[in-house]
Amino acid sequence: MKLSFSKSLIGLGVAAMVAGTGVFAQENTRAMDAEKKALIIGEMANGYLGFVKPATEDQIEISRKVNEINAARRTEYAKIAEKNGQTIDAAALTIARIQIADKTKIGEYFKDKTGTWCKKSSSSIIEAKEDGTITILCK
C-alpha cells in the first residue's frame, strides 16, 4: 500500500512535469505569439488570423506574414476536410474553436462568429455541443 502510494506520487510528479513542458511548448510554438500578446492580431472564428484594427503602413511585414500563414492554414484545413468528408469551412471552424478556446489567453483578442472583435474573457462562450453546433461568442 505504502509502495503504491509513493509510486502514484512519482506518477503525479511525472504527469505534472509532462503537463508543464506541454504548456511551455505550446506557448513557444504559437504562431504570431508576440503580435497576439501586443493585441495587434488575433484568431478569427473562421480559422484564420486577422488584424484587430486595419494594418498600418509600418505593419506591412506582419500583414505579409499573416497572409502567408493563412494560406498555409487553408492548405492544411483542406487536407483535414478532405480526409473527413467535410467542407474546408467546417474544418476551419472546428480548428478555430480549439485555437480560441485553448490557445488564446484571457485578455487577448479573437473575432467571434458574428464578426465582432473582443478580448477573451471568462464570459466568452467557446464550445462544441453534441448536436453539432460550435459556438464562438464574445459575450
Place this chain on the structure above:
Amino acid sequence: MSDRQKSIFRYGAIAVFGVSLCACTPTVRVEVPDKPIEINLNINMKIEQNVRVQMEKDFEKVAKENPGIF
C-alpha cells in the same frame, strides 16, 4: 425636328451617357491587393460530433508538423 434628327439626337444622348459612364469607372475601382483570406462563416453550420473529434485529432498532428502556422 424630323424623325432622322430625333434618332440622331437619341443615339447621341446614349453615346454621351455611355462615355460618361466609362469616364467614371476608374474612380469607383476598388483596389484589393494582397488581402488576407476572408471567409463568410455559415453561422448555423453543424458538424457531427464524431467527425469533429476526428478532425480535432487530425489537427493535433498537423499542428505538431506545422508549428509555425498554428
